[in-house]
Amino acid sequence: MQLKIIVFHARDIFKIKKSFGEKNFSWIYLGKKTKQLERINYWLGAEKSFFLDDLLQKKAYENRQTFLDFISNLGFHQNNQLSWWASNISYRNPLTNDLYLLFCYECIFKEILSGEKPNNTSFIIFIVEDQWLYKHLFEKYRDAAEFSGRKSVLPELIKLMARGFFSRAYFFLTATFKCLINTFCLSDKNTVEGNHFIISWIEDSFFNDQKYDNKYFNKIEEVFNDERIKFSYITTLSVSRKLKSLCKKHGVNIFLDNYINLISVARAAFSTFRISKSNGEFFSYKTLLNREEVYEFSKSSFLLNLLYYYAFNNLLSRFTSKQIKIIYLFENQPWEKMLCLAVKGKRAGAELIGYQHSTVPTLLLNYFLGKREEEIIPKPNILVTNSDYNLDLLKNSGYGKLPMHNGGALRYEYLFHIKRKSDSEINAVKKVLIALPSSVELTKEMITVLLTSFSSLNGNIRFIVKFHPDIQMNSFKLGVLPEHISVAREKISHYLPEISLAVYSSSTVGLEALLAGVPVIKYYSEHLLDLDPLDAVSDLPVLKCSGKNIRDQILLALGKNYSFAETEIDLKRYFAPIDVETWKNILTTKKAS
Helix, strand or coil: CCCEEEEEEHHHHHHHHHHHCCCCEEEEEECCCHHHHHHHHHHHHHHHECCCCCHHHHHHHHCHHHHHHHHHHHHHCCCCHHHHHCCHHHHCCCCCCCHHHHHHHHHHHHHHHHCCCCCCCCEEEEEECCHHHHHHHHHHHCCCCEECCCCCCHHHHHHHHHHHHHHHHHHHHHHHHHHHHHHHHCCCCCCECCCEEEEECCCHHHHHHHCCCCCCCHHHHHHCCCCCCCEEEEECCCCCHHHHHHHHHCCCCEEHHHHCCHHHHHHHHCCCCCCCCCCHHHHCCHHHHHHHHHHHHHCCHHHHHHHHHHHHHHHHCCECCCCCEEEEECCCCHHHHHHHHHHHHHCCCCEEEEECCCCCCCCCHHHCCCCCHHHCCCCCCEEEECCHHHHHHHHCCCCCCCCEEECCCCCCHHHHHCCCCCHHHHHHCEEEEEECCCCHHHHHHHHHHHHHHCCCCCCCEEEEEECCCCCCHHHCCCCCCCCCEEECCCCHHHHCCCCCEEEECCCCHHHHHHHCCCCEEEECCCCCCCCCCCCCCCCCCCEEECCCCHHHHHHHHHHCCCCCCCCCCCHHHHCCCCCHHHHHHHHHCCCCC
């Protein structure tokens, strides 16, 4: 019997169960929702899943530049550049936009469709989570596979449009309320004095011990403590009333919220995002690009990014000095591009200094450019990296013409001072740090895998689960954890001296642990992209595991008492010491005309 490939939507699980329950089939899930995957495992049988292993990651690396070039080409064809750079599709961050994930799912589909088929099954059933991807696959591959189920995206379209109208109304009302408060209650919208400014988001953790300690920039302030250079902080939009009060007590008093007005709010709230698809290459992805337009309409992030542009315009017009330097954290987020566009149009004499402060995984696509995209993307005047490794990585990834310097790692200086406990102390009770990522779905998956794989455990092994700072731990109903599993309450630096092993996924903790001398295991998902800072480094000793073998790999690593003490890992290559002279030259040299 010839093997058949049939494609269903994820809502059709019971239909699959009814039609194929007793037949010989394998299923493949193209989706990211952990709960949905659990339902499929329950109703169709986990033993019938087609093990993809790391195929998703391989396809992601293979097609990365093709996708970047596609986005670049798309950008060249957009008439409204302000809207384009305010959008999530131009941002291309897989953590906030699913287009690349869907692109990779299609690559998996094509691989299975055209590759060698297994002999032990009569049917391969694809279960597609996203209705727009389902329709896209139907339009392109209807002659090569059987599609069973609804093809229309109309119900999803209506739902997203309704959400969009609600989010726009809410955005307009809340932003208008802020404008009214600014008009009647605030008096700090006058001229802005100074020459050196830092734009930074504000976090609760900055105000521990009743003092302002900005973990991103406190070191640079220490460097210039005895110099004539004085920094003024500018906050991002949407700072809470509580944080504003704390900021004012500690001398942070330039709030971007104060520079929005009713005209800006109206212009942002009534803007729409459209993608020009006139090029034939774009037309073949029409359904997925239509999805991007609708999703952009359904969220307020696009409106907020436009509001950033208008707020920056208003703020820049109030600077008194003609020679100003503005430092900001470089992640190529849309609000950063709004700043660059505002400076270009309103304050061309200002110099923007982007500081690459964290790690740069090669699948975190917002850091990388497509063909010729450097010609059109809004960017800073100078880019400062935290290591030679990241400087070379970015220079070879589309930023070749941008002046770049290695200024050192302001956030990771603690790694130079970590002292590991002795092997006998560490191995007395073997502690395994589970470093969770910023992706909610991947966090859910890793927690589920951990609790399933280590529901019971004999021996002196303890697990410490560390949530990512961007994840609300309270949103996860962990229940009563086994005695050998606990949740971390301290910073990563507290645990690195004493843990025996670190398991991570899409997190800087993997690199931090490795550089501190801790053995590491990388967890990768079959269904979600792995944004690993170590993915471009082939000469480091990193073990790998999936949900299928995580228990075996952890016990194997602990049993061998792995130690990297004899492995030469150059810490300075990945997180360089702060280069005071480089920063002084950048901040004291006048911008070239």
